[in-house]
Amino acid sequence: MMFAVAMTFIDQTIVSIAAPDIVSELGLSSSGMQWVVNAYLLALAAFFALGGRLADLWGPRRVVVAGTLIFVISSVLCGCVPTGDYALTWLIVFRATQGLGAALLFPAALAVVVAVFPVERRGRALALFFGITGALTALGPLLGGWLTDWTWRAIFWVNVPVALVALILTALARISDRRRDEPLDVRGALLIAVGMGVSVLGFQQASVWGWDSTATWACIVGGLAVLYVFRRLEPRTRHPLVDLAVFRDRAFTVDTLVLFFAMLAFVPVFFFASVYAQVSLSASPNQAALYLLYFFVGFAVASQWGGRILDKRGARPAMKTGCVVGAVGFALWAGKLTDLSMHDQWPYAALAGAGIGFILAPASTDAVNRAIDASYGEVTGITQTVRNYAASVGLAVYGTMLTHSMNDHVVDTLETRGVPSDTAHSVARDVTQAITGNGDARTPTGTGPVATTMRDAMSAIRMDFAEANQWVFYGMAVALAIGFLCALRHPGDHGGRTIPETATPPPSLPQG
Numbered sequence: 121m122m123f124a125v126a127m128t129f130i131d132q133t134i135v136s137i138a139a140p141d142i143v144s145e146l147g148l149s150s151s152g153m154q155w156v157v158n159a160y161l162l163a164l165a166a167f168f169a170l171g172g173r174l175a176d177l178w179g180p181r182r183v184v185v186a187g188t189l190i191f192v193i194s195s196v197l198c199g200c201v202p203t204g205d206y207a208l209t210w211l212i213v214f215r216a217t218q219g220l221g222a223a224l225l226f227p228a229a230l231a232v233v234v235a236v237f238p239v240e241r242r243g244r245a246l247a248l249f250f251g252i253t254g255a256l257t258a259l260g261p262l263l264g265g266w267l268t269d270w271t272w273r274a275i276f277w278v279n280v281p282v283a284l285v286a287l288i289l290t291a292l293a294r295i296s297d298r299r300r301d302e303p304l305d306v307r308g309a310l311l312i313a314v315g316m317g318v319s320v321l322g323f324q325q326a327s328v329w330g331w332d333s334t335a336t337w338a339c340i341v342g343g344l345a346v347l348y349v350f351r352r353l354e355p356r357t358r359h360p361l362v363d364l365a366v367f368r369d370r371a372f373t374v375d376t377l378v379l380f381f382a383m384l385a386f387v388p389v390f391f392f393a394s395v396y397a398q399v400s401l402s403a404s405p406n407q408a409a410l411y412l413l414y415f416f417v418g419f420a421v422a423s424q425w426g427g428r429i430l431d432k433r434g435a436r437p438a439m440k441t442g443c444v445v446g447a448v449g450f451a452l453w454a455g456k457l458t459d460l461s462m463h464d465q466w467p468y469a470a471l472a473g474a475g476i477g478f479i480l481a482p483a484s485t486d487a488v489n490r491a492i493d494a495s496y497g498e499v500t501g502i503t504q505t506v507r508n509y510a511a512s513v514g515l516a517v518y519g520t521m522l523t524h525s526m527n528d529h530v531v532d533t534l535e536t537r538g539v540p541s542d543t544a545h546s547v548a549r550d551v552t553q554a555i556t557g558n559g560d561a562r563t564p565t566g567t568g569p570v571a572t573t574m575r576d577a578m579s580a581i582r583m584d585f586a587e588a589n590q591w592v593f594y595g596m597a598v599a600l601a602i603g604f605l606c607a608l609r610h611p612g613d614h615g616g617r618t619i620p621e622t623a624t625p626p627p628s629l630p631q632g
Contacts, residue, residue, distance in 0.1 A: 121229035122249055124184055124286040126256050127191065127279045128222035131160070132390070134260035138272040145272070146207040158324045159212045163219025165508045166317035170309045172227035172501015173361050177304060179297030180228040180235070180497060184290055187225030192283035194218040199276035227504055231497040232295055234488050240431060242489065247427020247481040251420050262409040308361030311350040312505075319343025320509065323516035327523055362502060366490060371435075372499075374610040375487040378439050379503060380510040381603035382479045385450060385596035387511035388518050389415065389472070392592050400586040401462050411462055411469075418449075418470035422477030427485075429478075435486035436610040438478050443604035446475020447597045454593030457586045475600060514599070518592045525591050529584035 135142075135157060143153050175183045194217040201210045230249070237245040267274040322339025329336045354360040367373050390412065397408035422442070429438040449471030456465045484503055491499040527549060534544035 121184070121232050121290075122252055123282070123289055124188055125226050125229050125253050126286075127195075127282045128226060129253050129256040130260045130263065131195075131218065131222070131279070132260065132387075134264040134267075134275050135160075138264055138268045138275050141268055141272040142211075146201065146203055146211075148208055152208045154328070155208070156211045156215055158321075159215040160219040160222075161508070161512060162317055162320055162324065163216045164223050165320045165505065165512060166313040167220050167223035168227060168505040168508060169312050169316075169362055169498075169501040171224040172231070172497040172499070172504070173304065173309075174224065175228035175231045175497025175500075176495050177300050177302060179299045180231045181290065181295040181297040183224050183228035183497075184232065184295075185287065187221045187223075187228060188283050188286055188290075189221070191218055191221030191225060192279050194221060195276045195279040195283075199273040201273075223504075227497050227500040230484075230488075230500045230504075234485075234496045234500070235296075235298070239489055242485050243427040243430030243482065244424075245427075246485040246488075247423045247430075250481040250484065251423030251427075251477065260409075262406060265404070265406040265409065302359045305354075305357055305359055305361040308350060308354055308357060311346055311353070312361065315343045315346035315350055316505065316509065317343070318346065320512045323512045326516045327519045331520060362498060363495065366499060366502070369490045370609065371611050371613065372487055372490040374606055375435065375439075375483045375490075376503060376506050377606040378443070378479060378603045378610075379483050379487070380506050381599045381606065382442070382446070382476055382483070383507045383510035384514035384517075384599040385446065385472075386476045386480070387507075388514040388592075389596065391515065392518060392522070392589060393469075396457065396586065396589045397462065400457070400460055400582045400589070402582070403462065407462075411465075414466040414469035415473035418473030418475075419477040420473075422474035423481050426478040426480075426482045430482040430485055434612055435482040436607060436612045438482035439607040439610065440604060442475045442478025442480075442482075443600045443607055444475070445478060446472055447600040447604065449473070449475050450593050450597035450600065454590045454597065457590050457593065458583065460583070460586060472596075479603070514596075518595055521591050521595060522588050525588035526585060529588055530581060533580045533584055 139153050139157070142148065142156070148156075171183065171187065194214045197214045198211060198218065201207050201214075230246075233245060233249055234242060263278065264275050267278060318339050320343070322336050322341075322343060325339070326333075326336050351364065354362060354364050367376075393412055393415070394408045397403040397411040401407075401411070403411060422445075426438040426442065429441075449468055453465060453468035453472050456468055459465070484500075487503050488496055488499050531541075531544045535541060
């Protein structure tokens with residue numbers, strides 16, 4: 121199952137490295153390329169809950185196979201995109217179906233792992249699962265940089281051999297397939313897909329449309345309104361897509377909240393740290409990937425430690441420790457960003473990663489242990505939906521903070537060098553969009569006075585970007601501090617200690 125989900129984690133970061141080459145060859149705009157990236161994340165948010173429920177109804181093995189096939193076929197088609205007028209539409213459609221495949225695959229794979237291990241051993245098992253699969257996200261930029269030297273299309277085709285091995289291993293594992301003879305709640309599936317998709321779209325486009333845009337708030341408020349309708353109708357449904365009764369368990373609610381605030385930092389840090397390394401540190405894409413490895417070293421070590429704490433003492437101490445360590449790590453990391461030295465930052469990056477590592481597996485495992493009637497796929501769908509939603513919110517909010525701060529810093533830098541105010545604001549907007557959108561820090565060409573001033577100011581602008589990123593990293597520290605306050609509300613018990621349905625039952629007594 122780790123092998124099966126590996127490609128979905130790698131795919132979250134690999135495309136951003138190839139974005140400049142894709143834009144150049146296909147003639148896409150920067151906003152069009154942003155839609156290509158967002159389509160994948162949008163589909164993930166919309167269909168995670170459906171994927172979890174289908175794993176319970178159809179059996180996790182079937183859904184793993186179906187999700188893998190959808191994902192890899194979509195990957196091949198993304199790599200075969202033709203040049204011309206339909207290139208953008210082609211890429212967006214098949215990136216979305218990639219996201220659908222991942223949304224089916226991940227909850228089902230996690231449900232398999234959960235069902236195989238008894239409760240007292242799940243902590244270590246899922247710590248290994250989340251530790252390795254999470255660390256694979258760091259391979260995306262490294263692999264993307266290497267493959268793009270050949271052709272950017274290879275970043276999609278590389279999923280084919282991974283998928284083939286995953287399907288072979290799935291067959292060899294002889295996974296039992298528990299099915300439920302219940303109908304699918306189609307109405308609930310449509311409501312949550314529309315609600316999640318539209319609200320996430322609003323967050324994704326906030327940096328483009330602006331927070332004062334009617335379209336932004338129409339999507340966010342409209343999507344949340346649909347989710348409210350879903351919340352009101354689901355308890356009245358005989359076989360709901362999501363059994364909301366699980367939220368009556370205070371521990372499950374706390375686990376979900378802690379995951380939400382942790383994911384406000386975990387997924388966005390990939391983007392912001394990578395772009396910071398390329399702009400402020402003048403790092404290549406491969407060097408930026410190595411910069412992120414500091415974070416994942418701490419993450420991988422703490423994941424295993426957190427799993428052991430969960431098995432012995434429950435989720436509460438692991439989550440509390442993780443939130444404190446992560447908040448301190450991100451705060452110290454933020455303070456070092458303006459040093460513009462990659463090697464001086466590694467202890468703080470590792471500390472921030474360790475904080476997330478302590479949280480992720482214990483909170484996710486404890487939430488799954490609260491599953492009603494062993495609905496592992498359904499509960500996993502809930503937690504993954506929350507995680508992905510938080511990531512979208514984090515990218516939107518931090519992206520807005522970064523854009524505004526960067527724009528103000530660049531305006532000040534240009535005005536102090538004699539550039540008129542109106543010109544400084546216009547140039548600052550262009551610079552901010554280029555840097556924050558694509559990590560483009562190339563020295564401007566041209567012979568005019570503004571271009572000359574820009575070339576002279578590039579070192580100052582790199583420092584401006586570092587200072588703007590400090591607000592983002594401090595924001596991540598605040599998110600984890602709020603997560604700590606949530607973790608204090610956890611009751612501290614170990615969750616359900618029932619024998620999983622897949623476990624061997626005790627022998628029955630002889631009759632007579």
